[in-house]
Amino acid sequence: MDSNKNRGIIFGDQNFWIPSHMNFGLLALDAMLRTKDKVALVNGLTDEQTTFGELAQLVVNTAASLIRLGVKRDEVVAVCSENRTEFLITAIAGWCSGASVTFLNAAYGKNELLHTMGISKPKYVFLSPETYKTYYDTMTTTNIVDKYFIFGNTVNDPKLLKFNDLVKTHFNIHEFRPETDINGLMRTALILYSSGTTGLPKGAKLTHLNLITSVNQPSFIAKDLTTLTIAPWSNTVGIICTMDEIVHNRKVVYLSKFKEDEYLSCIQRNKVGVLMVVPPLVVMLTKSTVLKNYDVSSVEYIYSGGAPLDSVVIDEIKKRFSGLRNVFQGYGMTESTGALTEETDTSFRQGSVGKVVLGNIVKIADVETGKTLGPNQEGEVRIKGPALFAGYIGKNLADEQDEEGFFKTGDICYYDEDGYFFFVDRIKELIKYKAGQVAPSELEAILLRHPQVKDAGVVGKPDALVGELPTAFVVKKPGSNVSEKELVDFVADKVSSWKQLRGGVHFIEEIPKTPSGKILRRILRDYLKKPKSKL
Incomplete structure (x- = not known):
């Protein structure tokens, strides 16, 4: 981060090989x-190589x-x-x-x-x-x-x-x-x-x-270990991480869905050295009652991405895997072609999501003014460089960028004096349930279709196992007797599994909004801290 340190712009390595x-x-x-x-792929269920x-x-x-x-x-x-x-x-x-x-x-x-x-x-x-x-x-x-x-x-x-x-x-x-x-x-x-x-x-x-x-990213570890992945290849994390392993000639064992015994048996049979996971899976493994029945001593590293992993969970998982050397975290998005920051064997600080990786140029900007901020100041992550995507189909990428050509991610982070990044929150109001993303406005639009719903607002309810549970606040129409279960079922019939209202429905008198009509989700989240009977 030397060349533009005074301006608060952090460069990942920009020197890498591009084939002609x-x-x-x-x-x-x-x-x-x-x-x-050398074996490239192993079907973790059938052992086909x-x-x-x-x-x-x-x-x-x-x-x-x-x-x-x-x-x-x-x-x-x-x-x-x-x-x-x-x-x-x-x-x-x-x-x-x-x-x-x-x-x-x-x-x-x-x-x-x-x-x-x-x-x-x-x-x-x-x-x-x-x-x-x-x-x-x-x-x-x-x-x-x-x-x-x-x-x-x-x-x-x-x-x-x-x-x-x-x-x-x-x-x-x-x-x-x-x-x-x-x-x-x-x-x-x-x-x-x-x-x-x-x-x-x-x-x-x-x-x-x-x-x-x-x-072209250097591997976060120097050793040639077998990796187990369960992330869907239709998602950014799944396909980018797997292709990285393939290009670097490392063996990948894959599964298409998580079943605890199958997962642990797969680790044991294949002597897996690296687990590519999302935080909810790490939490599940810390609570596993059957893990002791399997030999998972081959696991040396866990790489977690998708959401921040609590330090308490990191400490607990280290106790459960006897051979575990470290748990690394990364932070990224589809628009940065995967990882934007990443921890490695030689660049690690617990609680952080690592340093800016190759091909990215990053600054932290004040959300209101756009001013570039320095170390230990929270602001929006903005990025450019050869890893930055080419835009959305049918949209002009310039509309998503600031005056210096940096893409506005909508995420809030800060970095310390050594260039380690720490994830804080999202400006975007997406709810993260496991590896899925849930847009509150989509669920609100569905709820408003119900004939007995006057108004609705949706937020994420924090959950240690899955990240956030989509939770609805509903204003009933006068004289309505609609029930929580009826609305949960009404939504479940119209959305994917990860978008269902697993946090339930709370009935309130009014959805808090700004004068311009935007829902004040911060207030709704505060409501979740109160007993349901007090809403």
């Missing part, structure tokens, strides 16, 4: 070929087949699936072919699915048997998609092309020519979805340069 071809898929493919015989060489061949077969089928540069290839090896093969093959790739979350509700498809407009969609059953009929109503593909051999629908047919034709890796006529500064490689205050996801465009920058 500027194709992130080809970069990943070249990396796989460095250690062809794929080496880097096998993965590279499957990527080439798929990319070449996609090109033969007519996939063109910048057309969108979508994957709608839980974590499985074919998911990564398809994504990397899409990048190699020059297509833009997007992920349709396997936990979306119908409205969110249609909305995100409307944003990215995929021409090709890859489905797992599970997502085929749930979403295929809905997807076909959009008339957007030209071709659908199915993973595995359990679905025999003649309208679908089989993924296995794409990969069975063997192509010579050394003769395969990925799309290299790419302007990596401008070409969209990946579209991820970032929820905003409107409640519906926004399509964030990540370029090839963004992704190349993200995997």
